Amino acid sequence: MKTATACFAFVLGCLHAADYVPIAGGTLRTALPLDGETVPVAAFQMRSKPVTNAEFLLFVLANSEWQRRNAPTLYATNAYLSQWRSATDFAPLPPNAPVTNVSWFAASAYCASEGAALPSWTQWEFAAAADAVRTDARHDPAWRAQILGWYEKPSVESLPDVGLHPANIYGVHDLHQLIWEWVDDFNGLFVTVDSRAQGEQKVLETCGAASLSLGDKENYAVLMRIALLAALNGQDSVGSLGFRCVKPAQ
Template sequence: MQRLRIMTGLLLTALLGPGFFSPVLAAAASPGMVRIPGGSYTPFYALKKGPVKLPAFELDAYPVSNADYLTFVRQHPRWRRDQVKPVFADRQYLLHWPDPLRILPEQAQQPVNYVSWFAARAYCQAQGKKLPTQDQWEFVARASESAADASADPRFRQRILDWYARPTPRELGSLGSTYRNVYGVYDMHGLLWEWVRDFNTVMVTGESREDSSFDRNLFCAGGALDGADPSYYASYMRYAFRSSLKGQYGLKNLGFRCAKEVTP
């Protein structure tokens, strides 16, 4: 379905000429990806200096599907569920597949879940991509259907919090089943959580992990972290969630998509 959509886009572009579509689509260099113009943004846990400048990059329009991930596993047997080294993936890894090299028909267009960070990283590398950085992901996650930065929009915030408040459904939705943001990126919220490249560079006060409770003896200079906007509770939830993860974890509600640096 994803490929069909892209093909249609290409066909129409060929018929109507480039530039007919929005700049977002016209500038998207890689298939299946969306070019995100960079910008200045203040992360929830900001450097003391304030906003960070983010160069332009490309992001997958959709989370990675089970079908795409199966293709990867076929090509890279070391990431098969029955061959992966436990140091890189826990026992939950791909446990929802009926077989190490088979998925259910309905899973094809569902986002892949139960993947470890190491596996997600390897998948992106195999595509010549990388996992998005936390800043890249959060930058795009601020966008609603109509605004690049909807982080101050109470309805947008509430929608995200409502989703966080719901338990993970037994069946994950299909790719594209939530919303398309102003950049043309789908499912940033509402489908599943996503790995980021630097998930382990998050530190939040609290007992998120028994071995990393926030303690000046455990963290050099740790007291210097302050939330830039404590009212943005959804961000806090995401940062806290990431800080509770280990790279080996496979979780039902955790998938990923890939990003790519672009040369300006």
């Protein structure tokens, strides 16, 4: 019986293998400069869509230590997958909606199970700078306004399916206007100076004036993401926070 279940999951997993698209990389004018305004981004592959409830269910079925009743609090708070009906049933959420309420540790383990990793902040930012026709649309006020529009919409009870927004020039969907997304180095954001300047850093982290140390101050949509991620712990789960994975370039 155990074998039968495993085979079932095996077939489902194989037929719905995640789609990764190549991203050529290049020089990124980053919103989070460290030394210099630009950073080089090496070529990589990114999941075309965020991980869905159905995909995450397969993961927890194959890796029972990541079911919500089993995951240690060191890796996930009580909010982890709390909107699912049970540890192995994502109802009432739709199968193709992005999975949310997953901790950084859980998201990271999922990506490892796909032979992948969470994107670094700069990889995510690089991919998310594109629109359908340009690799960097960030200077376009119309594009910025469209993305900011998402934040003005009242939040809905249930997230829509992934892939409903048009793909960007790389073939990647939903980098904006659907969910927040974990990045691999979420606990590296905002740390812009060495720890000698810690007093000042602490003030910046808590008072919201941290944009003083950020590039691209007009890009509020990206700054809001940085602020959210910087405020999180790896164990935290948020209802609008999901993830996708990346792999090295082929």
